[in-house]
Amino acid sequence: xxxxxxxxxxxxxxxxxxxxxxxxxxxxxxxxxxxxxxxxxxxxxxxxxxxxxxxxxxxxxxxxxxxx
Amino acid sequence: xxxxxxxxxxxxxxxxxxxxxxxxxxxxxxxxxxxxxxxxxxxxxxxxxxxxxxxxxxxxxxxxxxxxxxxxxxxxxxxxxxxxxxxxxxxxxxxxxxxxxxxxxxxxxxxxxxxxxxxxxxxxxxxxxxxxxxxxxxxxxxxxxxxxxxxxxxxxxxxxxxxxxxxxxxxxxxxxxxxxxxxxxxxxxxxxxxxxxxxxxxxxxxxxxxxxxxxxxxxxxxxxxxxxxxxxxxxxxxxxxxxxxxxxxxxxxxxxxxxxxxxxxxxxxxxxxxxxxxxxxxxxxxxxxxxxxxxxxxxxxxxxxxxxxxxxxxxxxxxxxxxxxxxxxxxx
Numbered sequence: 231x232x233x234x235x236x237x238x239x240x241x242x243x244x245x246x247x248x249x250x251x252x253x254x255x256x257x258x259x260x261x262x263x264x265x266x267x268x269x270x271x272x273x274x275x276x277x278x279x280x281x282x283x284x285x286x287x288x289x290x291x292x293x294x295x296x297x298x
Numbered sequence: 299x300x301x302x303x304x305x306x307x308x309x310x311x312x313x314x315x316x317x318x319x320x321x322x323x324x325x326x327x328x329x330x331x332x333x334x335x336x337x338x339x340x341x342x343x344x345x346x347x348x349x350x351x352x353x354x355x356x357x358x359x360x361x362x363x364x365x366x367x368x369x370x371x372x373x374x375x376x377x378x379x380x381x382x383x384x385x386x387x388x389x390x391x392x393x394x395x396x397x398x399x400x401x402x403x404x405x406x407x408x409x410x411x412x413x414x415x416x417x418x419x420x421x422x423x424x425x426x427x428x429x430x431x432x433x434x435x436x437x438x439x440x441x442x443x444x445x446x447x448x449x450x451x452x453x454x455x456x457x458x459x460x461x462x463x464x465x466x467x468x469x470x471x472x473x474x475x476x477x478x479x480x481x482x483x484x485x486x487x488x489x490x491x492x493x494x495x496x497x498x499x500x501x502x503x504x505x506x507x508x509x510x511x512x513x514x515x516x517x518x519x520x521x522x523x524x525x526x527x528x529x530x531x532x533x534x535x536x537x538x539x540x541x542x543x544x545x546x547x548x549x550x551x552x553x554x555x556x557x558x559x560x561x562x563x564x565x566x567x568x569x570x571x572x573x574x575x576x577x578x579x580x581x582x583x584x585x586x587x588x589x590x591x592x593x594x595x596x597x598x599x600x601x602x603x604x605x606x607x608x609x610x611x612x613x614x615x616x617x618x619x620x621x622x623x624x625x626x627x628x629x630x
Contacts, residue, residue, distance in 0.1 A: 260563035263532055270312040270536050272302040272321060288359075288532040289546060289556060 244279035316570035344520040349475035357394030360480030381430035383438025469517040484528035503593035
């Protein structure tokens with residue numbers, strides 16, 4: 231199964247939860263949302279081989295930062 | 299694929315909020331999110347339905363979600379987009395404006411299908427104000443930052459000063475009662491952590507969901523999303539189909555705020571609810587007056603060029619940085 235995150239592709243074997251897969255590629259589960267086959271899911275979802283998985287970073291765009 | 303169930307309907311959940319022990323499907327999450335926003339507005343006495351609200355929009359998930367939510371709640375909310383001219387190496391500002399315009403034109407802010415048409419949801423048609431910094435002041439943010447001491451290395455200081463000024467000025471001049479920004483809980487706790495680690499008591503005293511208009515010329519500032527985690531505002535944007543700009547500002551990448559956000563997320567992973575309780579307990583202590591001795595009221599003066607309130611006599615920091623008196627008055 232392929233996981234897409236920030237224009238990078240990661241190859242992970244299916245049968246594990248999204249949360250474990252996220253940790254496996256070195257990303258903090260709190261910092262991303264998981265979209266599987268076009269649907270937003272919770273990170274306990276078990277991923278299968280063949281799933282199309284995208285991680286969406288949740289960090290703000292930054293244009294609104296108004297701190298000095 | 300296994301999945302967690304929505305607590306309300308038993309359908310597939312799109313979010314599990316560990317700090318609330320609550321998982322919801324897209325439809326019920328959207329309802330919950332809108333209701334929670336309204337509760338925050340009422341709890342912190344941010345504004346009423348009779349007041350006109352100006353939302354600072356950047357094309358990102360937080361600000362577009364905020365605008366969408368306020369319109370769904372029936373508030374008279376217009377938007378302000380500030381064109382910063384950050385288009386190198388990639389056209390970040392141009393793309394942000396495109397997303398913002400697309401949001402207004404798409405009518406995504408209208409009532410979603412499936413909602414009760416008899417509900418008191420408004421059909422208020424929002425205005426989008428666009429202020430292009432280069433067109434108005436002659437230079438883009440990266441250009442002014444290169445030319446001035448303020449912003450050496452990174453343009454963030456020049457950018458923050460300019461945005462605060464333009465937001466306040468436009469809100470005041472156009473008669474808006476309040477300026478709303480999309481700051482979320484992660485933004486707030488990152489700043490709180492920075493200020494706590496340095497014991498910046500003055501800043502701690504002033505950090506709040508509502509910053510009142512302390513004198514003529516200043517507009518009340520509010521943060522209706524201050525109790526939502528960043529992942530919650532992102533989830534709302536995805537559920538609502540809001541097309542927002544995913545990229546971070548190129549100058550924000552690797553900044554201190556993002557570093558603290560990363561640390562706080564590691565804490566949250568180990569201890570769900572840590573970020574929320576850090577913030578709410580801070581607000582409780584602040585409400586009990588813990589920081590009141592440090593909340594010194596500054597004497598404000600009138601800027602001799604633009605008339606806006608400023609902490610020092612003479613020209614305000616904005617007019618000094620932009621040499622406003624040398625600009626064509628017709629455009630400023």
